[in-house]
Amino acid sequence: MSGIRKLMQRYQQERKSALIAFIMALMPNEELCLDCIKALEQGGCDLLELGIPFTDPLADGEVIERFHHRGIKQGLNLKRGLEFAGRVSQVCRLPLILFSYYNPLYRTGLDRFMAEARAAGIEGLIVPDLSLDELPVLKGSQLDVIPMLAPSSSEDRIQLAAEQQAAFIYCVSVRGVTGMRKLPEQEIKEYLQRVKTFTSTPLALGFGISSRQQIEVFQNHADAVVVGSYLARIIEEYESQPRLLPGQMEKAIKELTRSREGYYGSV
Amino acid sequence: MYPDTKGYYGGYGGRFVPETLIPALREIELAYGKILADPGFSEELDYYLKNYVGRESPLYFARRLSREAGSARIYLKREDLNHTGSHKINNTLGQALLAQRMGKERLIAETGAGQHGVATATAAAVLGMKCTVYMGALDMQRQRLNVFRMQMLGAEVKAVHKGSQTLKDATNEAFRDFIQSFEYSHMLIGSVVGPHPYPMIVRNFQSVIGRELKEQFKQEEGRLPSCILACVGGGSNAMGIFYPFLEEPVELIGVEAGGRSDRAGEHCATLSRGGDGILHGALSRLLQDENGQIRDTHSIAAGLDYPGVGPEHACLRASGRVKYVSVNDDEAVNAFLKLSQYEGIIPALESAHAVAYALKTAPGLPPGTSLVINISGRGDKDTEEVLRYLEARREVQ
Numbered sequence: 001m002s003g004i005r006k007l008m009q010r011y012q013q014e015r016k017s018a019l020i021a022f023i024m025a026l027m028p029n030e031e032l033c034l035d036c037i038k039a040l041e042q043g044g045c046d047l048l049e050l051g052i053p054f055t056d057p058l059a060d061g062e063v064i065e066r067f068h069h070r071g072i073k074q075g076l077n078l079k080r081g082l083e084f085a086g087r088v089s090q091v092c093r094l095p096l097i098l099f100s101y102y103n104p105l106y107r108t109g110l111d112r113f114m115a116e117a118r119a120a121g122i123e124g125l126i127v128p129d130l131s132l133d134e135l136p137v138l139k140g141s142q143l144d145v146i147p148m149l150a151p152s153s154s155e156d157r158i159q160l161a162a163e164q165q166a167a168f169i170y171c172v173s174v175r176g177v178t179g180m181r182k183l184p185e186q187e188i189k190e191y192l193q194r195v196k197t198f199t200s201t202p203l204a205l206g207f208g209i210s211s212r213q214q215i216e217v218f219q220n221h222a223d224a225v226v227v228g229s230y231l232a233r234i235i236e237e238y239e240s241q242p243r244l245l246p247g248q249m250e251k252a253i254k255e256l257t258r259s260r261e262g263y264y265g266s267v
Numbered sequence: 268m269y270p271d272t273k274g275y276y277g278g279y280g281g282r283f284v285p286e287t288l289i290p291a292l293r294e295i296e297l298a299y300g301k302i303l304a305d306p307g308f309s310e311e312l313d314y315y316l317k318n319y320v321g322r323e324s325p326l327y328f329a330r331r332l333s334r335e336a337g338s339a340r341i342y343l344k345r346e347d348l349n350h351t352g353s354h355k356i357n358n359t360l361g362q363a364l365l366a367q368r369m370g371k372e373r374l375i376a377e378t379g380a381g382q383h384g385v386a387t388a389t390a391a392a393v394l395g396m397k398c399t400v401y402m403g404a405l406d407m408q409r410q411r412l413n414v415f416r417m418q419m420l421g422a423e424v425k426a427v428h429k430g431s432q433t434l435k436d437a438t439n440e441a442f443r444d445f446i447q448s449f450e451y452s453h454m455l456i457g458s459v460v461g462p463h464p465y466p467m468i469v470r471n472f473q474s475v476i477g478r479e480l481k482e483q484f485k486q487e488e489g490r491l492p493s494c495i496l497a498c499v500g501g502g503s504n505a506m507g508i509f510y511p512f513l514e515e516p517v518e519l520i521g522v523e524a525g526g527r528s529d530r531a532g533e534h535c536a537t538l539s540r541g542g543d544g545i546l547h548g549a550l551s552r553l554l555q556d557e558n559g560q561i562r563d564t565h566s567i568a569a570g571l572d573y574p575g576v577g578p579e580h581a582c583l584r585a586s587g588r589v590k591y592v593s594v595n596d597d598e599a600v601n602a603f604l605k606l607s608q609y610e611g612i613i614p615a616l617e618s619a620h621a622v623a624y625a626l627k628t629a630p631g632l633p634p635g636t637s638l639v640i641n642i643s644g645r646g647d648k649d650t651e652e653v654l655r656y657l658e659a660r661r662e663v664q
Contacts, residue, residue: 055430055561056546058442059285069430077558102283103545107559129545131286133273150287157289172287176447 003095004124004144005167007046008202008223016260017219018046020204021253022099022228024067025050025081026074028239032246033084034091036235039246041092043253049126049226050088052081052100059128061179063229063236078104078113082120089121097124097146102134114141126170132160146170146204151191155198162199168224171195173207179229180210185217192221216259227256269579274463277585279578282462284548288442291449296464298369308364315360316475319393320350322357324476326483326639331609336629339636342492344480344508346643347614353644354476354504355386355457361472363390366453373397373452377441379406379434379500380570380617381413382644383457388422390455398422401440403433406569412648431563434573438547458501459577462548466577473507480639481511488637494518497641498620499538499591500571502580504643509589519588521580522624524566525595531556535564536593537576538584551578567596567656568616570644598623600656603646615644616652 011018021040026033037048051064053071060068078100085096098117105113105127117125124144130137131148138145144167149158152175161169173188174181192203205218206226215225234252238245269276282292302308316322325345333341346354363374374391376398378384384400391398400417404426407414417424430436445454459466459473484492495512497505499521509519526534534540537552544553546561554562554574566572583589594602599616602623607613614622621640629638646653 056435056439058439058547059287059446061443065429072560077556077560079558103553103555103561104559106543106545106550107555107557128285129283129548131282131284131289133282133289148286150285150290152287152290154290157286172285175287175449177443 002123002144002167004047004097007095008168012202012223015220017215017222018224019044019253019257020047020049020097020206020224020226021045021231022049022051022226023231024064024071025052025084026076027067027071028235030084032239032242034087035246036249037088037092039250040253041094043250044257045094045253047097047224048088048092048094049097049099049228050081050085052078052098052104054101054104057101059177061177061229063232064178067232078108082116085117085120085122095124096122097126098122099126099128102127102129110137110141114143118142124167132157135164148172149195151175151187158195158198162201166201168202168204169195169199170204170206170226171222173205173209176207178207180233181208183208183214188218189221212256212259215256219259269582270463270467274467276579276582279549279551279581280463280466281550282548283545283550284462285446287446288449288462291445292462292464294369295468298365299464299468302365302368308368312361312364316357320356320360321348322475323479323483324348326480326487328487329610332606335609336626337632338634339629339632339638341625341629342484342487342637342639343612344476344639344641346476346504346641347612347618347645351382351386351389352647353382353386353615354473354507355383356389357475357507358457358469358472358503359383359386359390359455362453362455362468363387363394363396366455367394367396369453371451371453373399373448375441375444375448375452375454376400376457377434377438378402378457379437379572380568380615380648381406381410381417382570382615382648384422384424385413385416385420387455387457388417388420391422392420399444400424401427401437401444403431403437404428405432406434406437409652410569410648434569435561442547458503459506459579460501460547460549460551460575466549466579469503470506470510470579473503474510476504476507476641477509477511480508484639491515491517492637492639494520494636495639495641496520496522496621496625498522498571498617498643499576499580500524500535500573500617501575502577504641506577506579508641513588519590520624521589521591522620523591523593524568524571524599524620525593526565527596532563533565534593535566535571535573537574538580538591539593546575549578551581552576552584567599567652568620570615570617571620592624594620594623594627596656598627600653602626603649603653607646612642613646613650614642615646616649618643619646
């Protein structure tokens with residue numbers, strides 16, 4: 001069983017939420033990115049989602065989008081992202097999920113990409129522009145391919161996601177793109193509940209999560225939460241003071257994971 | 268007949284979008300299926316096409332241009348005479364009426380040259396809908412007139428300052444809006460691109476061009492034309508005029524923008540020089556680098572300045588049914604001037620690409636050959652751009 005599967009099942013049994021951190025590979029630069037990742041691990045993050053910049057990231061909101069465009073300007077691509085993933089797996093023990101739009105994978109060639117990703121220590125894969133209809137192209141990949149669902153997903157889509165028997169299902173919190181926002185709590189709880197009536201696959205909730213309070217609200221309903229834009233904003237704020245940045249990342253993760261310690265009890 | 272039930276044209280097409288959008292696409296597919304079976308819909312659309320757009324558009328025999336070009340008989344399908352000045356209105360009225368039947372109150376559009384934006388803003392105005400148009404900041408500079416037109420028509424024009432600041436990025440932004448707002452908005456894609464069912468719907472609404480041409484040409488010469496030419500950016504005017512002729516013995520030529528040179532980033536000849544890839548919801552041909560990043564493109568015609576192309580064109584290229592060629596900025600500008608001065612018709616720079624290739628091939632054709640060029644739009648919007656180009660060219664010489 002893969003590291004991702006084991007971890008998600010453990011959290012599911014404990015009825016707590018694992019913390020998945022999204023960070024764009026090699027940003028703002030290679031060494032600082034590596035230091036940030038070490039800090040995330042130190043802070044108590046459970047899984048790392050490593051992003052690959054793409055010229056046309058249409059599922060991403062403003063903050064993450066800026067990182068895509070900056071990455072492209074710096075000449076980043078899938079090849080360099082995979083090399084970096086190899087370095088990451090040598091210095092940290094977090095299971096790695098690669099986040100990439102489909103065209104770079106397609107262009108590289110799926111077989112070659114899968115082999116290189118495995119060699120770099122990557123265990124999971126999220127492709128935001130592959131809907132459940134096109135997801136079968138990644139079959140037989142030996143990576144944990146993570147299907148996505150949205151609040152708008154109908155029953156047959158939820159069933160289709162369930163049939164993938166994935167390590168977890170990524171449930172997008174809102175009809176929208178990535179980015180911090182106020183979330184409609186009751187609606188999201190009902191949506192996660194609806195998904196659970198069709199599958200026992202662990203569920204991760206992502207898009208718009210940026211505070212401990214939010215995590216506490218959802219921790220009995222989601223087996224993991226994904227934090228991305230919030231961390232990206234911290235990087236933007238502190239990248240001009242590179243010595244402070246890793247410490248800030250660690251602090252942010254510690255604060256987010258404090259919810260697990262039950263300071264506020266379970267809801 | 269293409270597409271298949273999953274939206275594929277041979278190996279191209281499909282639905283490469285975030286799962287969030289799937290319900291929106293299914294809703295459109297379902298609603299489109301309903302209107303196909305509803306004679307009331309086509310009656311309503313036909314009413315607008317006739318009385319509002321001014322269809323049918325004339326087929327005009329270009330006597331002086333033909334004589335100048337050689338022995339072929341050159342005809343022009345005058346989509347430039349449509350209300351709003353291009354073929355785009357055929358599709359925007361169709362989709363806007365469809366959106367109304369789906370209960371949507373707002374239209375979202377992406378635009379390059381602004382022709383599709385104007386046509387969407389117009390459809391929104393006449394049907395009483397709200398309208399937001401996304402346009403690259405760079406395109407807004409070079410197509411100022413169309414920005415004003417959209418604003419006059421009551422549309423909100425949103426400048427996109429991201430990435431290459433052209434059509435590709437405007438399209439990304441329109442998709443982001445649509446992902447958030449599809450409960451009350453319809454994304455009115457302007458070309459035969461995007462996820463299924465868009466390429467099919469746009470083709471079908473535009474194929475009125477080819478259907479009319481078939482009738483008109485029969486009356487004119489009692490047969491089929493030898494060859495039909497159309498410019499290809501995303502490819503909607505070409506798909507519209509080609510589609511009714513796919514099974515007929517007629518040569519079909521799509522003309523892409525060769526831009527400044529063959530170097531990467533200086534043209535947008537997607538079918539001639541691109542490779543397979545995925546952008547904006549479909550697997551098609553693409554201009555990309557070896558890492559799968561989408562390349563910047565250039566054409567003097569903003570409406571062709573796009574790194575992708577409709578999946579059905581990719582399929583027609585693969586099967587060899589349609590021949591795809593390219594002409595460069597210089598040839599397009601020369602054709603723009605020639606058509607203006609020989610026939611008194613100022614074509615859009617996009618359409619001028621098709622004219623340029625027709626003028627290139629005409630001299631070698633046997634007498635009696637008949638060419639039809641789709642004049643997809645009129646060139647008022649391009650006069651400033653052409654003047655700038657001519658001044659720069661004079662300075663170089």
